[in-house]
Amino acid sequence: MKLVNIKNKYKSSLRLWVLWGSMLGLGACAYDPNDVAGSNSGEPQSRNLSDKLGSDLVISERVVLKSYPEKIRRLTILDGAVLATNGHPLSLDVEEIVSFGGTIDTTPVDPAATTGASGASGGLFRLSAKGGRGNLLIISGGQNGGVGAKGPSGETGAKGGRGQSGKNDYQTDCLLSALSVLNRDFPGRCFKNWYCSRQTGDGAMGGRGGPGKAGLQGGAGGDSSPILLDLEDPSGLIVSTEIRVGRGGVGGLGGDGGSGGQGGDPGSRDSRKLCRSANRGPKGPIGPQGPTGPSGNDGSEQPICLRLGPAQIGDCRDFEELTR
Numbered sequence: 001m002k003l004v005n006i007k008n009k010y011k012s013s014l015r016l017w018v019l020w021g022s023m024l025g026l027g028a029c030a031y032d033p034n035d036v037a038g039s040n041s042g043e044p045q046s047r048n049l050s051d052k053l054g055s056d057l058v059i060s061e062r063v064v065l066k067s068y069p070e071k072i073r074r075l076t077i078l079d080g081a082v083l084a085t086n087g088h089p090l091s092l093d094v095e096e097i098v099s100f101g102g103t104i105d106t107t108p109v110d111p112a113a114t115t116g117a118s119g120a121s122g123g124l125f126r127l128s129a130k131g132g133r134g135n136l137l138i139i140s141g142g143q144n145g146g147v148g149a150k151g152p153s154g155e156t157g158a159k160g161g162r163g164q165s166g167k168n169d170y171q172t173d174c175l176l177s178a179l180s181v182l183n184r185d186f187p188g189r190c191f192k193n194w195y196c197s198r199q200t201g202d203g204a205m206g207g208r209g210g211p212g213k214a215g216l217q218g219g220a221g222g223d224s225s226p227i228l229l230d231l232e233d234p235s236g237l238i239v240s241t242e243i244r245v246g247r248g249g250v251g252g253l254g255g256d257g258g259s260g261g262q263g264g265d266p267g268s269r270d271s272r273k274l275c276r277s278a279n280r281g282p283k284g285p286i287g288p289q290g291p292t293g294p295s296g297n298d299g300s301e302q303p304i305c306l307r308l309g310p311a312q313i314g315d316c317r318d319f320e321e322l323t324r
């Protein structure tokens with residue numbers, strides 16, 4: 001047995017290449033791809049399963065398979081075709097698996113959860129077969145977390161202060177008469193001269209709105225799917241696995257700044273209305289937008305176990321503990 005390019009690190013895919021003996025020719029498959037029902041039908045990429053030929057199951061495009069209670073004699077996945085679980089748990093019992101560069105994908109159907117929600121984790125996937133041929137890619141995926149919700153708006157600014165009230169006053173003015181020259185007790189005609197001694201003030205500007213609140217945290221990413229591939233005789237089958245954990249959703253936008261406070265009331269005019277009419281103060285400025293919220297945590301890598309004949313490759317012990 002020859003093992004090539006084994007990786008299992010975060011942010012990188014796990015690729016397990018397993019080669020037992022000599023690769024059997026792909027021309028040995030016991031069917032003609034041109035005879036597959038629906039292969040040229042022009043139907044949507046994701047559809048109900050309809051390519052069941054007796055006890056054989058042929059995947060010629062993207063097919064969503066959530067359950068299959070019967071035992072399959074031969075599971076064939078054509079080049080570019082995808083057997084998708086949309087994140088649902090699935091267990092398949094197969095006599096033989098033949099893949100022309102096909103893919104099994106366990107990632108949930110929607111790329112991301114709704115606003116603020118955590119991403120769904122991929123369901124448990126088991127595939128048991130007596131033998132296999134060709135090249136098969138298994139993608140173990142989780143759903144991305146939803147974008148965080150926008151933060152609450154800031155508080156409204158305080159109302160501006162009231163303007164000062166106007167005030168009037170007077171001074172006494174007298175007009176001299178001819179008698180005032182002879183008698184100082186007769187200064188002439190005197191009268192009060194009223195004037196605005198303190199002008200009416202405008203209201204002050206309203207206070208600045210409060211800052212917006214921080215955006216809410218993005219939803220956590222979903223975990224990848226636990227995978228078990230059990231091949232009694234893996235001769236001629238090359239299996240490649242790729243882990244795609246759900247990424248945490250980005251944080252929500254900061255809340256809008258609060259509205260500026262109402263302008264202050266104008267001051268009252270004086271009793272004689274000698275001072276001017278004042279104006280209400282201007283509205284205060286809008287507060288600053290709040291900061292962006294934190295991103296959600298990424299999902300976790302779940303174990304992948306390949307039981308290939310007598311060999312066990314991957315996180316088989318972790319898989320057994322997880323499914324115990």
